[in-house]
Amino acid sequence: xxxxxxxxxxxxxxxxxxxxxxxxxxxxxxxxxxxxxxxxxxxxxxxxxxxxxxxxxxxxxxxxxxxxxxxxxxxxxxxxxxxxxxxxxxxxxxxxxxxxxxxxxxxxxxxxxxxxxxxxxxxxxxxxxxxxxxxxxxxxxxxxxxxxxxxxxxxxxxxxxxxxxxxxxxxxxxxxxxxxxxxxxxxxxxxxxxxxxxxxxxxxxxxxxxxxxxxxxxxxxxxxxxxxxxxxxxxxxxxxxxxxxxxxxxxxxxxxxxxxxxxxxxxxxxxxxxxxxxxxxxxxxxxxxxxxxxxxxxxxxxxxxxxxxxxxxxxxxxxxxxxxxxxxxxxxxxxxxxxxxxxxxxxxxxxxxxxxxxxxxxxxxxxxxxxxxxxxxxxxxxxxxxxxxxxxxxxxxxxxxxxxxxxxxxxxx
Amino acid sequence: xxxxxxxxxxxxxxxxxxxxxxxxxxxxxxxxxxxxxxxxxxxxxxxxxxxxxxxxxxxxxxxxxxxxxxxxxxxxxxxxxxxxxxxxxxxxxxxxxxxxxxxxxxxxxxxxxxxxxxxxxxxxxxxxxxxxxxxxxxxxxxxxxxxxxxxxxxxxxxxxxxxxxxxxxxxxxxxxxxxxxxxxxxxxxxxxxxxxxxxxxxxxxxxx
Amino acid sequence: xxxxxxxxxxxxxxxxxxxxxxxxxxxxxxxxxxxxxxxxxxxxxxxxxxxxxxxxxxxxxxxxxxxxxxxxxxxxxxxxxxxxxxxxxxxxxxxxxxxxxxxxxxxxxxxxxxxxxxxxxxxxxxxxxxxxxxxxxxxxxxxxxxxxxxxxxxxxxxxxxxxxxxxxxxxxxxxxxxxxxxxxxxxxxxxxxxxxxxxxxxxxxxxxxxxxxxxxxxxxxxxxxxxxxxxxxxxxxxxxxxxxxxx
Numbered sequence: 001x002x003x004x005x006x007x008x009x010x011x012x013x014x015x016x017x018x019x020x021x022x023x024x025x026x027x028x029x030x031x032x033x034x035x036x037x038x039x040x041x042x043x044x045x046x047x048x049x050x051x052x053x054x055x056x057x058x059x060x061x062x063x064x065x066x067x068x069x070x071x072x073x074x075x076x077x078x079x080x081x082x083x084x085x086x087x088x089x090x091x092x093x094x095x096x097x098x099x100x101x102x103x104x105x106x107x108x109x110x111x112x113x114x115x116x117x118x119x120x121x122x123x124x125x126x127x128x129x130x131x132x133x134x135x136x137x138x139x140x141x142x143x144x145x146x147x148x149x150x151x152x153x154x155x156x157x158x159x160x161x162x163x164x165x166x167x168x169x170x171x172x173x174x175x176x177x178x179x180x181x182x183x184x185x186x187x188x189x190x191x192x193x194x195x196x197x198x199x200x201x202x203x204x205x206x207x208x209x210x211x212x213x214x215x216x217x218x219x220x221x222x223x224x225x226x227x228x229x230x231x232x233x234x235x236x237x238x239x240x241x242x243x244x245x246x247x248x249x250x251x252x253x254x255x256x257x258x259x260x261x262x263x264x265x266x267x268x269x270x271x272x273x274x275x276x277x278x279x280x281x282x283x284x285x286x287x288x289x290x291x292x293x294x295x296x297x298x299x300x301x302x303x304x305x306x307x308x309x310x311x312x313x314x315x316x317x318x319x320x321x322x323x324x325x326x327x328x329x330x331x332x333x334x335x336x337x338x339x340x341x342x343x344x345x346x347x348x349x350x351x352x353x354x355x356x357x358x359x360x361x362x363x364x365x366x367x368x369x370x371x372x373x374x375x376x377x378x379x380x381x382x383x384x385x386x387x388x389x390x391x392x393x394x395x396x397x398x399x400x401x402x403x404x405x406x407x408x409x410x411x412x413x
Numbered sequence: 414x415x416x417x418x419x420x421x422x423x424x425x426x427x428x429x430x431x432x433x434x435x436x437x438x439x440x441x442x443x444x445x446x447x448x449x450x451x452x453x454x455x456x457x458x459x460x461x462x463x464x465x466x467x468x469x470x471x472x473x474x475x476x477x478x479x480x481x482x483x484x485x486x487x488x489x490x491x492x493x494x495x496x497x498x499x500x501x502x503x504x505x506x507x508x509x510x511x512x513x514x515x516x517x518x519x520x521x522x523x524x525x526x527x528x529x530x531x532x533x534x535x536x537x538x539x540x541x542x543x544x545x546x547x548x549x550x551x552x553x554x555x556x557x558x559x560x561x562x563x564x565x566x567x568x569x570x571x572x573x574x575x576x577x578x579x580x581x582x583x584x585x586x587x588x589x590x591x592x593x594x595x596x597x598x599x600x601x602x603x604x605x606x607x608x609x610x611x612x613x614x615x616x617x618x619x620x621x
Numbered sequence: 622x623x624x625x626x627x628x629x630x631x632x633x634x635x636x637x638x639x640x641x642x643x644x645x646x647x648x649x650x651x652x653x654x655x656x657x658x659x660x661x662x663x664x665x666x667x668x669x670x671x672x673x674x675x676x677x678x679x680x681x682x683x684x685x686x687x688x689x690x691x692x693x694x695x696x697x698x699x700x701x702x703x704x705x706x707x708x709x710x711x712x713x714x715x716x717x718x719x720x721x722x723x724x725x726x727x728x729x730x731x732x733x734x735x736x737x738x739x740x741x742x743x744x745x746x747x748x749x750x751x752x753x754x755x756x757x758x759x760x761x762x763x764x765x766x767x768x769x770x771x772x773x774x775x776x777x778x779x780x781x782x783x784x785x786x787x788x789x790x791x792x793x794x795x796x797x798x799x800x801x802x803x804x805x806x807x808x809x810x811x812x813x814x815x816x817x818x819x820x821x822x823x824x825x826x827x828x829x830x831x832x833x834x835x836x837x838x839x840x841x842x843x844x845x846x847x848x849x850x851x852x853x854x855x856x857x858x859x860x861x862x863x864x865x866x867x868x
Contacts, residue, residue: 041796043782048705052767052780112765112780112797119762125746130768134744186857187738187774336776338729338853339716339868346729347704348712348776480759481751482665483810492790539760539795541788
């Protein structure tokens with residue numbers, strides 16, 4: 001092929017080292033937080049016997065969900081044969097791995113007995129969706145690593161399609177599994193809905209793509225590799241569709257809940273309960289995390305602006321975190337109904353809305369997971385060739401001009 | 414070159430420092446773990462050699478039986494170990510470890526050896542470090558129920574030191590045949606415990 | 622052959638002696654079941670027995686906390702004065718019907734389900750149900766993920782949030798693992814009744830009956846047959862081992 005795409009490492013310039021230093025500090029703080037919790041126990045967190053999963057789980061699940069979604073770009077290239085996405089695939093695979101490792105690190109370090117990780121890897125209760133998730137996560141890392149190999153080693157290129165397909169299917173199952181962690185909790189009114197699994201898949205699409213876009217833009221601007229207008233446009237349209245898709249699932253979830261009085265309790269609590277979860281849901285998820293990015297992505301004034309797309313991506317991630325916070329912590333804040341319709345009280349917070357305030361060590365632990373992801377990604381990109389030398393439209397897509405004229409013609413028609 | 418020689422020399426010195434430990438365990442200059450003698454009695458529930466090698470497995474086997482099958486025979490229980498091996502001078506028996514102390518107090522009997530061998534044990538993060546009750550003059554019978562235990566070890570999935578197992582099997586056989594090995598006689602022997610001495614009494618939680 | 626002490630027999634003797642002591646208590650105390658013929662201490666539990674509790678909320682007084690106190694003392698559960706994170710294996714719940722104003726009180730603990738959701742979701746299999754129906758945590762393989770606490774409909778489980786010391790030899794517990802009511806399995810195994818039931822009798826209430834649900838002649842089975850009873854969250858069909866009257 002005349003027009004072979006060249007890949008190159010990112011430069012280890014001053015910005016790179018500054019980024020690494022910052023992330024190293026954050027990781028160090030997270031390590032301190034971890035040892036602090038190891039000594040003093042979870043009493044030093046905001047978690048308690050009512051809110052058993054807290055901020056670390058929001059961070060962890062956000063990153064795990066994003067990991068699966070970050071693979072989108074590669075899947076579109078390999079599985080659905082869109083040529084223009086192919087040069088962008090290696091970065092996509094890399095993000096899938098680093099995001100997952102970052103998320104799992106937070107999850108593991110928050111365990112009551114993180115020293116027993118080996119037990120989690122050797123003792124499996126196959127009835128537990130959690131156990132299946134452990135297998136799914138490990139398998140995902142292996143498959144994506146293989147996939148990266150087929151993408152980055154020329155002799156292996158011909159296997160990239162079947163391996164890419166396997167990775168695509170695996171990650172759909174993986175996110176279904178993550179969603180099912182909550183979907184299978186029959187006891188809790190806020191969960192126990194099969195729709196949580198597809199909702200998590202859509203969430204993974206939008207958050208993962210947003211993280212991908214942010215990484216791509218950061219790497220491009222730090223290395224003077226401007227991204228073509230056309231490819232940006234495609235990715236941002238995709239992001240818009242995904243954001244809208246998540247919103248659709250959230251609406252369906254709550255509307256179906258509100259239909260029956262038994263399930264309405266949970267949705268009413270989130271939508272109009274007057275707690276912080278109501279605020280987070282409407283303000284952070286709906287307005288800041290969904291409507292605003294949609295407006296930014298599609299309003300004529302900002303539609304093509306790369307900075308606007310960057311902002312929209314940031315807002316999408318924030319919105320995703322907000323939605324997960326409401327699902328995970330809001331779902332536990334809602335009192336369990338031992339005696340439906342009755343007023344109850346006890347020494348164990350029966351009948352009370354459970355309060356949760358994250359403590360500093362928890363926050364540091366979660367942020368450290370993100371820092372780990374950023375650092376791993378940066379180092380990998382500086383060591384191996386994940387990014388094309390040029391991200392200009394004509395370099396990425398040989399048929400760029402023809403296609404774009406077609407599109408313009410279609411738009412006029 | 415000199416630098417390389419220096420490194421080699423240091424390595425050799427390090428090796429020499431390590432070697433005697435492996436080579437001559439009886440050498441008095443070799444640091445050995447201090448193993449406090451049992452507070453009461455002079456014989457363990459099984460042969461000492463055997464206990465040294467397999468106490469971990471015995472405890473694990475008994476642990477699973479207790480937890481899953483509700484078998485609470487005192488012989489191989491951790492509580493029974495503490496009866497004789499918990500050090501009365503240490504916090505393990507007399508004074509409780511302070512609630513604020515982060516490192517749980519181990520009976521020195523376990524800790525000394527485990528620290529020496531570099532094998533962590535987290536038993537006492539959850540388990541009591543004091544026996545349920547101190548019985549002056551408490552004695553347990555020696556190597557009773559060996560067959561049953563051998564059976565369980567043979568069936569266990571972990572690899573077994575075949576030679577030692579055979580030795581123990583021979584030992585049991587000789588004991589069963591009434592050979593000259595010392596065997597506590599349960600009936601009539603004043604040092605063996607009576608029924609009510611072992612019976613765990615619900616009202617016995619005097620430290621409440 | 623003959624010289625080796627017959628350990629089995631002595632264990633059995635001891636066990637019977639222990640059961641006899643309990644039997645003595647039973648004779649004075651109403652509401653307490655006499656154990657069926659004791660299981661020798663060296664024999665594994667079987668599913669021929671299913672332990673259960675019947676709690677009569679009509680006899681349970683709102684101000685009485687005897688069962689909770691007894692549980693804490695028996696199992697060595699400290700009170701750090703931090704109610705949000707302190708372990709509670711059993712708690713008193715006061716319930717009021719807002720429509721009628723009728724109110725009642727009852728203790729809630731692990732319901733020892735036949736189909737325990739905690740055991741289903743546990744990734745390592747640390748949460749398990751013993752053959753005789755008692756739901757326990759194998760703290761040797763519990764990694765402290767708290768998924769069981771998410772799954773339990775009864776909030777029966779507690780996570781050990783801080784370092785503990787001075788554990789009871791029969792109730793090991795440590796930071797970073799999840800725990801819940803064991804139905805005083807260490808007492809049950811020697812033929813005694815759970816501490817809460819004993820305390821309820823001691824408090825002159827007799828609101829709790831402990832016994833074998835599989836034995837049609839046990840007091841608990843007879844009571845369950847004679848009077849209506851229910852399970853908390855019966856809609857989940859978990860077939861709990863703990864049943865309630867008067868709710």
